[in-house]
Amino acid sequence: MSGEKLLRAIGLVEDDLILEADQTPAPRKEKTTLRRWLPLAACAALACLLPLLLRAGDRYASAAPGTAGAEALDETAQQNMQDAGGGAAPQAFALGESGGGGFGFEGLLEFAPSELERGCPWQPGDAVDSLPVYKNGSTLYLSGAARFTLDAQQMEARLRELAAKLGYAVEEVEISPTESEIAEIWEKLQGADSLTVELNTRPYRAAAECGGAVLAVDAGGDLTVEFREPIALPAGYDFTADAGAAEAGRTALYLWSVYGEPLGLSQPMPRLFQDYTYEGEAHREFAVFEGSGTLADQLLQFSLGGLTFWNDEQGRLYGFRLSGAGAAGEKLGDYPVVSYKDAQTLLAQGVCLTSVTEAFPGMEYLAAAELVYRVGSDTVAPYYRFLVELPSLERENGLKTYGAYYVPAVESAYITDMPSAQWQDAAPSLPPQ
Amino acid sequence: MLEDCAIVELYWQRSEEAIRETARKYGAYCRTIIRNILGSHEDTEECENDTWLSAWNAMPTKRPDRLAPFLGRIARNHALDRYDYNTAKKRAAPAALLIDELAGCLPGGQEVEEALDERELAALITAFLRTQNRTARGVFLRRYWYADPIESIAARYGLTEVNTRTLLSRTRARLRTYLEREGVRL
Numbered sequence: 001m002s003g004e005k006l007l008r009a010i011g012l013v014e015d016d017l018i019l020e021a022d023q024t025p026a027p028r029k030e031k032t033t034l035r036r037w038l039p040l041a042a043c044a045a046l047a048c049l050l051p052l053l054l055r056a057g058d059r060y061a062s063a064a065p066g067t068a069g070a071e072a073l074d075e076t077a078q079q080n081m082q083d084a085g086g087g088a089a090p091q092a093f094a095l096g097e098s099g100g101g102g103f104g105f106e107g108l109l110e111f112a113p114s115e116l117e118r119g120c121p122w123q124p125g126d127a128v129d130s131l132p133v134y135k136n137g138s139t140l141y142l143s144g145a146a147r148f149t150l151d152a153q154q155m156e157a158r159l160r161e162l163a164a165k166l167g168y169a170v171e172e173v174e175i176s177p178t179e180s181e182i183a184e185i186w187e188k189l190q191g192a193d194s195l196t197v198e199l200n201t202r203p204y205r206a207a208a209e210c211g212g213a214v215l216a217v218d219a220g221g222d223l224t225v226e227f228r229e230p231i232a233l234p235a236g237y238d239f240t241a242d243a244g245a246a247e248a249g250r251t252a253l254y255l256w257s258v259y260g261e262p263l264g265l266s267q268p269m270p271r272l273f274q275d276y277t278y279e280g281e282a283h284r285e286f287a288v289f290e291g292s293g294t295l296a297d298q299l300l301q302f303s304l305g306g307l308t309f310w311n312d313e314q315g316r317l318y319g320f321r322l323s324g325a326g327a328a329g330e331k332l333g334d335y336p337v338v339s340y341k342d343a344q345t346l347l348a349q350g351v352c353l354t355s356v357t358e359a360f361p362g363m364e365y366l367a368a369a370e371l372v373y374r375v376g377s378d379t380v381a382p383y384y385r386f387l388v389e390l391p392s393l394e395r396e397n398g399l400k401t402y403g404a405y406y407v408p409a410v411e412s413a414y415i416t417d418m419p420s421a422q423w424q425d426a427a428p429s430l431p432p433q
Numbered sequence: 434m435l436e437d438c439a440i441v442e443l444y445w446q447r448s449e450e451a452i453r454e455t456a457r458k459y460g461a462y463c464r465t466i467i468r469n470i471l472g473s474h475e476d477t478e479e480c481e482n483d484t485w486l487s488a489w490n491a492m493p494t495k496r497p498d499r500l501a502p503f504l505g506r507i508a509r510n511h512a513l514d515r516y517d518y519n520t521a522k523k524r525a526a527p528a529a530l531l532i533d534e535l536a537g538c539l540p541g542g543q544e545v546e547e548a549l550d551e552r553e554l555a556a557l558i559t560a561f562l563r564t565q566n567r568t569a570r571g572v573f574l575r576r577y578w579y580a581d582p583i584e585s586i587a588a589r590y591g592l593t594e595v596n597t598r599t600l601l602s603r604t605r606a607r608l609r610t611y612l613e614r615e616g617v618r619l
């Protein structure tokens with residue numbers, strides 16, 4: 001018997017004990033397990049690592065219901081509706097998002113707000129009048145869990161195309177699930193409904209062995225390359241979790257020059273996300289995204305695209321993933337966008353999507369902000385993503401927890417399922433004047 | 434947010450809303466377990482997707498009373514499967530530490546072919562845990578079922594990290610004695 005067998009057997013311990021362990025009251029306020037997950041959008045401009053720290057002195061207008069601020073917002077929205085597109089206003093759309101909640105939340109562990117900087121193409125202070133909203137381009141989308149856009153032929157074609165760009169010769173391509181796997185699935189699913197059959201038998205990957213690597217394209221269009229033997233980088237490139245932001249940027253750009261340029265990324269912007277474990281061990285991402293095109297193009301790539309390089313413990317490259325913004329389908333239109341100031345007002349009222357279960361600590365804890373795109377069931381739409389320090393969750397080793405809050409960037413008049421105010425009763429904390 | 438029974442009913446009705454509601458209520462929960470085991474961002478998304486598909490396939494015929502342990506178990510298994518794959522590629526993960534810790538629970542310290550299957554072993558472990566006080570039981574499961582880091586467990590139970598490690602070590606030693614007494618052979 002091995003330790004792993006014991007670990008797996010523990011998984012079968014009876015439910016009541018599992019639930020008891022999850023419901024044990026914590027001595028501190030936090031009742032849920034913190035999770036830290038890397039958003040798809042994170043980057044830093046190497047040349048200009050401007051901090052995204054919002055100072056407590058930032059001003060915003062109170063727009064509690066019934067106030068002059070709220071009325072001003074409504075008037076502005078109406079004006080924008082008339083001005084938008086130079087003619088008929090674009091149609092309202094649904095975000096198709098629920099924001100989360102329940103067990104755990106989206107949070108980041110950092111020692112200082114400056115570590116939240118990601119190099120978003122937009123920065124507070126940049127005026128944005130409108131941004132496009134796209135239809136979700138997936139042919140089958142299940143609450144972000146599964147996204148099918150390409151069929152088997154399309155996956156294989158994309159695999160061959162990208163492999164050729166990287167200099168790999170592709171002979172045989174295996175489509176998953178294979179014929180024998182499908183036969184087994186059919187046998188298991190006799191009598192099942194059509195959606196179940198489709199989910200289980202729909203091609204989800206095309207892969208090929210190419211010399212010392214396995215290349216694969218999934219149904220969402222993403223390419224992964226895994227090397228049989230990890231590759232050491234030339235001396236001078238730090239590819240470890242301890243790499244500083246500048247070093248990580250250099251390394252990411254070097255790797256782009258080897259793998260990204262052949263794949264057609266022309267203007268790489270480094271993405272240098274870093275966070276920590278509870279014990280303070282650093283985790284760093286090495287990635288670049290396409291920085292060409294309009295602000296909207298950049299934001300889409302920043303949020304949903306990118307070339308992410310995978311390092312092992314010895315700082316060697318064992319693979320990478322090329323993510324596209326394939327979820328963004330047909331453009332629905334260009335929609336007027338609320339100002340950053342107004343977005344802060346909405347945040348102060350709790351008009352946002354968030355999975356944070358801690359009480360909102362107040363606007364004075366606002367630490368960073370960016371504009372990102374999120375994929376909803378119907379649309380791919382822009383949001384202001386605010387990172388707010390949760391002071392009750394500061395750890396003894398100095399690590400601070402920052403919760404993520406998403407305020408729809410498009411004016412509410414165009415959104416059919418706008419989030420409602422969650423902490424409406426709490427008076428917004430005004431920053432020092 | 435829907436109650437578990439309502440979400441399970443959506444699965445039985447083969448409604449796509451089932452996965453949406455599951456991801457909404459348990460997405461973060463499952464991701465935490467997966468990340469605790471794998472420690473890797475890219476693997477987390479893949480395991481999460483596998484978890485939802487497995488849940489969809491399992492219901493019907495299953496009708497769990499509580500979704501948290503049901504889904505957590507699925508997520509945990511996918512993460513451990515992924516861990517096995519990554520281990521072959523020599524990619525470290527937090528699960529390696531858990532396995533090393535549990536290796537000390539094995540009676541006799543040897544590895545031989547084991548006739549005891551996982552379910553039988555799980556029944557013994559369950560019975561053992563019921564003999565422990567609530568804190569020891571909870572700390573053990575937070576570490577080896579939820580794969581929580583030591584610091585997180587210490588914070589949850591108001592212990593120091595040293596005390597947490599000591600408590601875990603003692604519980605593992607008692608488990609070893611229990612398994613030996615029950616005749617779990619190596």
